[in-house]
Amino acid sequence: MLKYILSRIGAMLLTLFLIMSLAFMVVRLMPLSLFENPETDPEIQRKLEDKYHLNDPIPVQYFYFMKDIITDLNFGISVKIRPGLDVFNILISRLPPTILINFISLFISIPLGLIFGTIAALNRNTWIDHVISVLVIIFISVPSFIFGAVLQYTLTFAWPVFPTLYDSQAVTFAQKMHSLFLPIVALSLNPTATIARYLRGELIENISSEYLLLARTKGLTKAQAIVRHAFRNSLIPISNTLISMITGIMGGSLVIEKMFAIPGEGGLLVKSIFAGDHFLTVAVLIFYSAVSLVTILIVDLSYGIIDPRVRVGGGKA
């Protein structure tokens, strides 16, 4: 087990290293204009040269780039969006709204998905199941930014129930929720549907399994058998979909944050890409990578803990 964890962490660090190298290429190879642009403030220019050791050969620059990030979390300074400011600080300041909408979307969609998946499985091939299936296919197929646009037009413009854009004056949690409601809904539809579809399939398979029959023949009620055996066993493979769900929500929030002008990481990333502020872009992307790698690691390890076949190290049976 320990070996398994270590190898997972090793692979993860290697991946992060790869991403940072790619990021270095973006910063150093692409935007020469950033460094040599005559319009850039000479103050910033000097800072840049200092920070990036521009007079050293490329491999040395690469070394400093990596070292700065690893030891000091120093991602450089913003050039266009907030000229002269430390990128990492900008990153931190934009964290709260992103965390809010991502986490709330995740924590709404998991229970909702489980509920709808269970309802569909227990009412298999009835109209309830069919209605859920149709909704599931729509929510899985149609991208979140389409839902974002539809919700924005209908519920903020045609029938103005919610604010069109993020209300930066919102202070209380209720106020914040009011202005974040639509983005969260737009982000939650797809993961909810994904979980519902997956759970339905797993549950149906487990409900028709031999061991559920055994659970019933040993005298458990149908409800006891389903909850204690089918449901529990269905949750294990579900945890695998969490990875793609979380990265999906994070990706969706890039566009959704921009759409609703939410001052989070996603909006920052889009802005920095449009502005060509590559230090900022790279920092946000490394942040995203770190978050998603940690998620993958957590899910992987917890998978090992939940499933005795992985934990105890036996074969599949």
Place this chain on the structure above:
Amino acid sequence: MIYDRNNLPEELLNLPASDFEALYREDIKDEKFQTKPVGFFKDAAIRLTKSKVSIIAFIIIGIIIILAIVVPPLSPYGFNDQNINAKYLPPKMPIVEKLGIMDGTRVLKSRKVSALTDPERYPEGSVIEYFNVVTVKGQEMCDVRIDAYKMAGVPDNEYHWFGTDYLGRDLLTRLFKGTRISLLIAFFSVLTNVFIGVVYGAISGYYGGKIDLILTHFAEVLDGMPYIVVTILFMILFGSGMVSIVLALTITGWIGTSRLIRAQFYRFKGREYVLAARTLGVSDRTLIFRHILPNCVGPLITRAMIAIPGAIFSESFLAYLGLGIKPPNPSIGVLLSDGQSVLLQYPYQTVFPAILISVLMIAFNLFSNGLRDALDPTKRGEE
């Protein structure tokens, strides 16, 4: 009911003696299968065509592809024909316009009533009706429905079915030109993914051992990179354009395919028929391509089909981030992203590409679901 043989009821007594003739048939054989053997793909095709949903999805995909091919050349407008006079025209479609929708009109809010008669600002016939008249500071204000085409001085016989954008470009032409580009991107990215994945997975699975270990670990490290991050970095590095999008979607896109192929190879390379062929001296290449790979075709097709809507989604996603294809070329994503910026003023610019991408994605998902079920060997022979 058990009958005593010495005390049988009436109806069982005195049966015709000929009934009790022994037949002693010697020709009893296992019944021959009366049906013809059905090949894997024929069986899959039969089951696919029995699923109404799959057929409808297939037809919708077909129609959209045909429109993407046919509309741009047949349209009177080029996808990049700009017309400064005709910008932001709402949709206007012959016949449908008589129903009161898509008739080229638009409502302008809070206009001065007195100005409505000014031919400089409202050319003749452009004002259709006005309503909600209120007096604000002695000025009579109203909402007015205008014929945007007349107002822009566009000839009566000019129709833009889906309206025009901020440069006066015809959105119908652009939408289907964009669909064509999006589909091409999806198609080529899936094709390269499948190609790389098959080669990589086949090598990994067929040779096994050290090679497999190294290849698998490499794929694992690559797979850990979140695809959003990789594609964005890649797009920044190589700039926008069709080729870079296809390549960006390939960097981590092939890994799933290679995993699938590797697993299939592990399953089949130990089978007796493969071992038999190998002892006969069949070359590695023939073994891979003739004996093992055909087993992977079913899951491969399913996978590729599921990947297409994914690629279409990724393209629009990148377009939203400003990393789409090079202007002035349209794609569904570019049109959506452009439309989004004027969503509240000109919703029609978002409506049509949004409907198209939604229908396309749903159709592809439904069709690939049907395909998956049809190609699933455990469901063979089911109706």
Place this chain on the structure above:
Amino acid sequence: MAETMKSEMMNAEAAGAAAPEKDVILSVRDLRISFRAYGGLVQAVRGVSFDLYRGETLAIVGESGSGKSVSIKAIMGILANNAIIESGEILYDGKDLTKVKEDDFHEIRGHRIGLIFQDPLSALNPIMKIGKQITEVLRLKKGVSKAEAKEKALELMRVVGIPDVEQRFDQYPFQFSGGMRQRIVIAIALAGDPEILICDEPTTALDVTVQAKILEQINQIKKDRNLSVIFITHDLGVVANMADRVNVMYAGKIVETGTSEEIFFEPAHPYTWALLSSMPDLQTKDRLNAIPGTPPNMIFPPKGDAFAPRNAYALKIDHEKEPPMFKITETHAAATWLLHPQAANSRVEMPASLKARIERMKRSGGFNG
């Protein structure tokens, strides 16, 4: 006193002619079950009647698709959703089990009637500890304390022959061999303390050497706990050492019923002949006789005797009219026109090779030669 005597006698009469002194614990009366399928209604069970006496082992033998598993699923109340019980009753403890609602059936399942599965490999929940799977029913349904339940589970595991029970208690199914898993399944079936145990081909999925041990174990448990056992199998060889009485089923009907001796030494139905002939035998070098042909399509069961198309000894009437059950002895009956008095003229007898084999078996005093 006299009342009960009388009612017992009446019961015995109702149970048919067989063994009047015995006590009927479960009675299946004219059970008919069909399944809705794509092609139409599959008539899986077509009028099956039998009694299970207290303390006996009743074997039900037949090919796959003969309706034996469906019958016992009906007894357990676990028929698939597309099954329809068209008629008949299953009498147990004064109740008709076909009428018991799902909400109440769990009081019977496991606690009164236990079931041992065919495939122990898939019957255990892969992610639940063995111990928990055994104690679950005790804890949930009997309200036994945790320690007490564990004590009982360990006891049961010992009874079914699991070594190192303390350690095994906390292990998972994938850490057990096939034979061990089947023992666990038996322990689970015994946990609810049932009085009837139904074994659905309990050894089919196991190695031959393990098979014998498991069968022995079931026999022993049956004696120790005074269980009544219904034993489903397609293998007459297994039946020989287990069963007091045998029902042979074909195409959803019981075609022959009798004591083990009667079925093995004096088989009357051509299908039973065929089954016996197809048993492997070490004594002779005779070709093993497989039963030719395929079981009938139960959406359109053949008229007459369902076995007639595959029966080399069929009479003309077998193809036209369904044979009723003819009584041979008090305990033995078979549904074949060969037993009709008028059939004597046709002089159809069991195949000579089978006759020789039965003689041999009789001499050696065992069924397996």
